[in-house]
Amino acid sequence: MLILGIETSCDETAAALVDDTRTIRAETVLSQTALHTPFGGIVPEIAARAHLEHLDGLIERTMKEAGAGFADLDGVAATAGPGLIGGVIVGVMTGKAVALAGNKPFLAINHLEGHALSARLSHDVAFPYLLLLVSGGHCQLLIVEGVGRYKRLGTTIDDAAGEAFDKTAKLLDLGYPGGPAIERAAKGGDPARFAFPRPLKGRPGCDFSFAGLKTAVRQAVENAGALLPQLVADMAASFQQAVADSLADRTGRALEIFRDRHPEGKALVVAGGVAANTLLRQRLASLAAGYGLELVAPPLRLCTDNAAMIAWAGVERLRLGLTDGLDFSPRPRWPLDPGAPKVIGAGVKA
Ligand code: KG4
Ligand code: ZN
Numbered sequence: 001m002l003i004l005g006i007e008t009s010c011d012e013t014a015a016a017l018v019d020d021t022r023t024i025r026a027e028t029v030l031s032q033t034a035l036h037t038p039f040g041g042i043v044p045e046i047a048a049r050a051h052l053e054h055l056d057g058l059i060e061r062t063m064k065e066a067g068a069g070f071a072d073l074d075g076v077a078a079t080a081g082p083g084l085i086g087g088v089i090v091g092v093m094t095g096k097a098v099a100l101a102g103n104k105p106f107l108a109i110n111h112l113e114g115h116a117l118s119a120r121l122s123h124d125v126a127f128p129y130l131l132l133l134v135s136g137g138h139c140q141l142l143i144v145e146g147v148g149r150y151k152r153l154g155t156t157i158d159d160a161a162g163e164a165f166d167k168t169a170k171l172l173d174l175g176y177p178g179g180p181a182i183e184r185a186a187k188g189g190d191p192a193r194f195a196f197p198r199p200l201k202g203r204p205g206c207d208f209s210f211a212g213l214k215t216a217v218r219q220a221v222e223n224a225g226a227l228l229p230q231l232v233a234d235m236a237a238s239f240q241q242a243v244a245d246s247l248a249d250r251t252g253r254a255l256e257i258f259r260d261r262h263p264e265g266k267a268l269v270v271a272g273g274v275a276a277n278t279l280l281r282q283r284l285a286s287l288a289a290g291y292g293l294e295l296v297a298p299p300l301r302l303c304t305d306n307a308a309m310i311a312w313a314g315v316e317r318l319r320l321g322l323t324d325g326l327d328f329s330p331r332p333r334w335p336l337d338p339g340a341p342k343v344i345g346a347g348v349k350a
Contacts, residue, residue: 001074001318004059004098005311008051008091009083009111010137011035011042014307015055015062020315022121024308026066028058029301037176041166048086055094070102075323077314080108081331083137088330096326105323107314111305112336116144117316118309119269122298128265129296130258132251132284135272135305136162136177141206141254142336143261144269147316152340153254154206161243161274164210168217168239172232182236183277189230189237194220196242201249206257208250213242240279248283255291269296275303 001020007013016027032050036042063069078095081088092108099106115133119125127149131142139156159167162179169178174185196216199209217239224231251268258265268288274280275297288295302309317323 001315002068002072003107003311003314003318004063004073004076004095005109005307005309005314006055006059006076006078006091006095007111007114007305007307007310008055008087009079009081010087010305011047012305013051013054013058014305015058016307016311017062017066017068018121018308018311018315020319022312024121025068026062027306027308028062028065029306030054030058033177040170040176042084044084044086047084048090051087051090055090059094059098070098073098073102073104075099075105075107075314075318077107077109077310077317079111079114079310080328081110081334083111083332085330085332088332092328092330100326105318106326106328107317107322108324108328109310109313109317110334110336111310112138112140112334113148113150114309114313115271116142116150116336117147117313118271118298118302119267119296120316121309121312122302123296125267125269125296128262129267129269130254130265130293132247132254132268132270133272134161134247134270134274134280136160136166138272139208139210140336141251143258147320148322150336152335152337153257154208154250155340156208156210158209158211159214161208161210161247162272164214164243165274167214168236171218171221172235173227174232174236177273179274179277182240183279185233185236186240187233189233189235191237191241193234194238196220196238198242198246198249201246206250206254208246210243210246213239213246240277244277244279244283247280248287251284252287255287255293259291266293267296268293271298271303273304276300
């Protein structure tokens with residue numbers, strides 16, 4: 001089974017060919033970071049235009065690299081939400097066109113499902129597992145019971161973890177994207193110098209909050225005067241420590257629930273761009289070990305936005321016959337667990 005995957009929901013234009021033996025036959029990712037850097041964040045109109053300019057060329061290149069033609073495809077999977085709607089429309093329309101021209105099934109993929117199932121492309125992970133999804137737009141704890149079967153235990157009531165990294169990096173003049181920049185700066189820093197808050201730590205439930213932490217960093221920056229290198233390093237290290245602490249605290253609570261509901265579960269999976277963070281991985285690995293679980297983290301290129309995870313979600317869905325019609329509408333918002341309680345104060349991002 002060979003699936004073409006398309007990802008255009010944020011600032012990466014990506015195409016990939018993946019088969020049902022978990023092999024990525026070819027994969028192309030074009031980052032738009034350089035286009036957005038001058039603005040200190042993603043500009044949706046610029047993103048949509050860049051996707052439109054590059055997507056067909058990327059698909060052509062990916063097919064060529066794999067030595068495959070459209071006739072060899074068994075289906076076409078495109079991210080259909082949640083995300084920046086202009087980009088999502090570009091991906092969905094292109095995917096539908098390829099599917100229609102070749103008379104192949106179309107698979108409308110929830111971007112979050114792509115992240116959620118990515119660990120099953122890189123590792124041999126069985127359902128159920130507990131998933132910590134941490135990226136620029138999302139921060140959630142979910143029990144993954146099967147394809148299309150997700151129970152959300154917690155989500156952010158304000159910013160996503162990656163967003164907190166990006167905003168803090170901006171405050172510290174470290175540039176965009178902020179996660180890798182903070183991690184680099186933190187290497188020479190003292191994580192105990194600034195006592196930044198651990199929002200919601202020790203509180204009931206599994207929700208997240210990062211807005212207070214960001215405010216604390218802003219106040220510390222204002223009080224500090226000049227941003228000397230050692231100060232920036234200490235702030236980056238203290239901030240990173242605070243984020244890792246709160247993510248670990250919330251994940252610990254979710255692990256309690258997961259163990260009660262699914263004693264047969266064997267893995268804690270971390271996915272999304274922030275899963276690239278080494279300190280976070282260390283904290284989660286020891287946390288998981290305490291529950292007798294393995295920490296599974298997909299390789300970095302599968303953690304940040306990519307089309308292989310979308311193609312793989314397509315493989316998983318097509319195997320179950322879960323195809324979509326060509327009338328499927330792109331969805332700017334699309335929760336993985338529609339039954340989850342609404343979160344007061346949650347931002348616009350899913
Ligand atoms: O999954 P992703 O590529 O895009 C979204 O779907 O949001 O995640 C991007 C996010 C950015 O906020 C970036 O700052 C963060 O992941 N990130 C990191 C690291 N690498 C990327 N955060 C912390 N540490 C890192 N090493
Ligand atoms: Zn993502």
